[in-house]
Amino acid sequence: xxxxxxxxxxxxxxxxxxxxxxxxxxxxxxxxxxxxxxxxxxxxxxxxxxxxxxxxxxxxxxxxxxxxxxxxxxxxxxxxxxxxxxxxxxxxxxxxxxxxxxxxxxxxxxxxxxxxxxxxxxxxxxxxxxxxxxxxxxxxxxxxxxxxxxxxxxxxxxxxxxxxxxxxxxxxxxxxxxxxxxxxxxxxxxxxxxxxxxxxxxxxxxxxxxxxxxxxxxxxxxxxxxxx
Numbered sequence: 001x002x003x004x005x006x007x008x009x010x011x012x013x014x015x016x017x018x019x020x021x022x023x024x025x026x027x028x029x030x031x032x033x034x035x036x037x038x039x040x041x042x043x044x045x046x047x048x049x050x051x052x053x054x055x056x057x058x059x060x061x062x063x064x065x066x067x068x069x070x071x072x073x074x075x076x077x078x079x080x081x082x083x084x085x086x087x088x089x090x091x092x093x094x095x096x097x098x099x100x101x102x103x104x105x106x107x108x109x110x111x112x113x114x115x116x117x118x119x120x121x122x123x124x125x126x127x128x129x130x131x132x133x134x135x136x137x138x139x140x141x142x143x144x145x146x147x148x149x150x151x152x153x154x155x156x157x158x159x160x161x162x163x164x165x166x167x168x169x170x171x172x173x174x175x176x177x178x179x180x181x182x183x184x185x186x187x188x189x190x191x192x193x194x195x196x197x198x199x200x201x202x203x204x205x206x207x208x209x210x211x212x213x214x215x216x217x218x219x220x221x222x223x224x225x226x227x228x
Contacts (some may be wrong), residue, residue, distance in 0.1 A: 007199075011202035011205070012202055014224065015205055015206050015209060017220070017224075018210070021213045021214075022209065030209065030212070031205065033065075034205045034208070037201070038066060038067060038195060038196065039200075040136075040193075041137075041138065041194070042066060042067075042068045042137045042138070043061055043137070043176070043180065044069075044071075044107070044140070045057050046148055046151060047141075053171070053172045053173050054071075056173035056177070057069060057172070060180050061092050062088040064181055064184040066092070067093055068092070068093045068095060069093070069094050070107070070137070071094060071096050072097050073097065074098055074100070101150055104154045107137045111134065112135050113134055113135065114151070115129075115136050115138050115155065115156065115157045115158070115159050116139050116147045116151050116157075116158050117158075117159055118141065118146055118160065119169070124157060124160075125159065125160060125161070125162050126161070126178075126182035129159055131192055132192050138176075138180065141172075159179065161179065
């Protein structure tokens with residue numbers, strides 16, 4: 001379907017129509033989940049090599065309500081393992097980019113703070129990080145080299161997970177799970193308006209319902225006479 005501007009009522013009419021072809025429990029779950037989605041916080045993965053780590057990042061974002069995941073792929077593609085991701089990639093927007101500078105410029109243009117997940121002399125912890133200072137993007141580096149020099153130079157803030165044992169760091173998947181969950185919980189406890197706007201929720205809910213209804217194009221064509 002053409003990517004045109006739609007008002008909320010346009011989406012709501014089609015959402016209500018598609019609900020007739022879904023179990024009530026399924027539709028109710030989608031409405032509950034979309035109300036908890038956020039783009040105030042986003043996540044970026046720089047050259048994630050292992051499919052299991054890519055899959056874990058997708059699952060973490062979906063589980064904790066982060067709607068967008070950015071993947072920088074100038075060294076290797078972001079390839080999720082279907083057996084691990086288990087369909088969660090249908091509910092998260094994966095935005096692919098060719099270079100780190102291009103991605104950082106885009107994120108900053110959209111108003112995001114660049115927060116590099118790496119030990120650093122002036123780093124913060126989840127407890128000390130201030131979620132109220134504006135939208136932020138949490139960036140994870142490669143499995144071996146970590147954050148690239150480009151991210152280090154462009155980062156507005158650095159964040160780490162406090163360690164109390166002999167281990168100095170965790171792998172990408174474990175680090176992402178801890179940081180994403182911690183910061184999302186902090187957002188939920190804050191006064192920040194972190195939720196999607198009503199229009200964004202309607203647009204997203206409409207796309208989810210189309211993913212869930214068999215022959216969605218035929219059903220919508222019959223109900224509204226639209227071409228896709």
